[in-house]
Amino acid sequence: MFRVLTALLICATAQAATSTANLTITATLSPSGTNYAATGTAALTGGIAATGTFSATLSAATIATGGASPFTITFSGGTLTGSLTIPAAVFTAILAGAGSASGASATFTSGTGTYAGDTGTFPNLSGSGGVGAGGITVTITGSGTVTTGGVVGPPVPTITAVLDAASNTANLAPGTIFIIKGSALCPGNALSVFSVPRPTTSPDGVSIAFAPAGGGSSTNALIWYEDPLGGGTCQLAGILPSSVAAGNYNVTVTNGTASAPFAATVVAHKFAMFTQDSTGAGLAVAQNVVTATQYDLNRLTTGTVAGTTISPAHPSQYMVAYGTGLGGFAGGDNAASPVFDFSTNGVSVSAVVGGTTIPVLFAGRAGYAGEDQINFQLPANVTTGCAVSFQISVNGSLSPMTTMSIAPAGAATCVLNGFTSAQLTALDNGNPLTFGNFSLTQTQESIPSLGTVKADQVSGGFSQITAFNLASLPPSVTSSTVGSCTVQTVTLNGSGVAVSGGSYLDAGAITLSGPTGTNLNNTALPQTNFLYLLTIGDEGINIPGGLNGTIVAGKYTLNGSGGSDVGAFNTSLTLGTPLSLTTPLPTNVPRNQPLVLSWTGGIATDPVTIFGYSGTTTGSGASAVTTATEFTCLTTAGTGGFTVPTSVLGQVPVTPASAAGGAGILSVGSGPPPSAFNATLKSSGAAINSTFSGTISFGSLATYQ
Secondary structure: OHHHHHHHHHHHHOOEEEEEEEEEEEEEEEEEOOEEEEEEEEEEEEOOOEEEEEEEEEEHHHHHOOOEEEEEEEEOOEEEEEEEEOOHHHHHHHHOOOOOEEEEEEEEEEEOHHHOOOEEEEEEEEEEEEEEOOEEEEEEEEEEEEEEEOOOOOOOOEEEEEEEOOOOOOOEOOOOEEEEEEEOOOOOOOOEEOOOOOOOEOOOOOEEEEEEOOOOOOEEOEEEEEEEEEOOEEEEEEEOOOOOOOEEEEEEEEEOEEOOOEEEEEOOOOOEEOEOOOOOOOEEOEEEEOOOOOEEEEOOEOEEEOOEEEEOEOOOOEEEEEEEOOOOOOOOOOOOOOEEEHHHOOOOEEEEEOOEEEEEEEEEEEOOOOOEEEEEEOOOOOOOEEEEEEEEEEOOEEOOOEEEEEOOOOOOEOOOOOOOHHHHHHHHOOOOEEEEEEEEEEEEEEEOOOEEEEEEEEEEEEEEEOHHHHHHOOOOOEEEEEOOEEEEEEEEEOOOOOOOOOEEOOOOOEEEEOOOOOOOOOEEOOEEOOEEEEEEEEEOOOOOOOOEOOOOOEEEEEEEOOOOOEOOEEEEEEEOOOEEEOOOOOOEEOOOOOEEEEEEEOOOOOEEEEEEEEEEEEOOHHHOEEEEEEEEEEEEHHHOEEEEOHHHHOOOOOOOOHHHOEEEEEEEEEOOOOEEEEEEEOOOOOEEEEEEEEEEEEEEEOEEO
């Protein structure tokens, strides 16, 4: 105690010093949903002279409402944290490249290391930047004041997110298990977990309050755990009491001092399933009822992992899935073994597996506060696969998309095209699969208002798939084969695109060089989260700041310098003279007549792919449903043409009007066989089987009649 008092007295006698300073932030903005991930550099001159790195997440909603976005500047001696405000008009001017726009502001609210206790105010910063081939760039600069030294009190807690603990998305239902992310939210250095009865104020003084935005008494949440993550960050978990009514709230965390309010919304019901990798997407936490005493964790293969029995589900099997957010249950938030069935108490709940709606046998609390259990039986004709779509409908609203593994009756392993049972077993044992794929494409389309438009680009990357995120592969579909044509039909819920989880790997800087006329000479491929994409040119339409290259016949070379995950690599591909369609692609395709396509030129042995699509998307966001049928026919350029038979076209549905969500596509593309190459996965030294492909296509929006 004497040491603590002495330290406090020493801090109290330190003198504060305020001086003029200049702040300059230069960052690249990478769009991610409705947010922008901003990374770059920051420099201070004046009261503090230092240069470091800058990072922030700029929310489009926050910018639109004139709110402040938290940021961190990291110097060699410590960090400065604060908030940056970019009004919507300033942000719009920056994106338009309209010179310097004033009106932004920034504050430093806390620091660490050398900068502990430092604060700063920069009330009028100017911004400039624009959108170019490298993405969105922003520079913010201006003068202000920095106060150094002074009394160093406890750091002020800062909330950066309030999310449900299953899907990791905003909006909470009463009785939900939720998490709060931010800095200085907890005082300790070790994980603290609190059992029933959980406290509203933890033993070390942390509390979480929900105050109605319109005024009124606040309610303290029940605290589940405090998890210091290092570097001053902390994650809290709690249960939102069932007594909290739907509406808008200001959330504060008190840890010695109170945080600034963070806006959150409470809704009556918002169910989300827990997933096995805690991302909120991919393989759900679900059990297959094998016997009355054996409940297997739903996985790809049959066996045991870390002492837990695993297996895929099977048609007609009973299932148990787990999540949170069905709604409030009075008296059950802090009880040891709450039991309550929402489905028999006025809440409509059903499971949706592979697009099929299934009635539930139970939906509610089954012994754990905040956790909801969903019991149901799979139908005998259920869709099978390793990543079958799985959602829960609550009063007509669908939970975020997850997946489950379902094997055919009697099979020990789910079926995924292109994967062996040994590979699936490896995935179940925690060994990811890694792929590399880069694609050089030119798509030509005739648009009435513009004429002929060509889009030239190269895209790709190195991706890693785990057992938990197989939905990032193409979805499971029903298919049939007619000669050299394949017809596939698929129904997708949620966003309509089966993409979930998976991760791209850092391959460092990648450049592309091409023949004369392409304007490609060690041209860098911009990347967002290590997904590389370069727009080489848009012919027939002028996009300011874009490249003006084009894809022509010749040799193209990709060169990778290597990054933290993938070693250096070099590969090339040679495009021949493309084929030329004899007649334009039809915009109306009768399904009861053969579709005759013909062309001239091209390299005789080059593969040719004819692709058609007709589908409908209804709803939006998490409630969207896409039903589509597509066909792929294969031939070679030397054949001079191909006839798509009525036995294929007859399986394609009539294309509804675009106003009803309908869309149709027809394309013909050709190019050389993909060029295979190996890169190296640095963590293991294993070879990454990779391909570099090139296709020149003719495309058309088509209506199938």
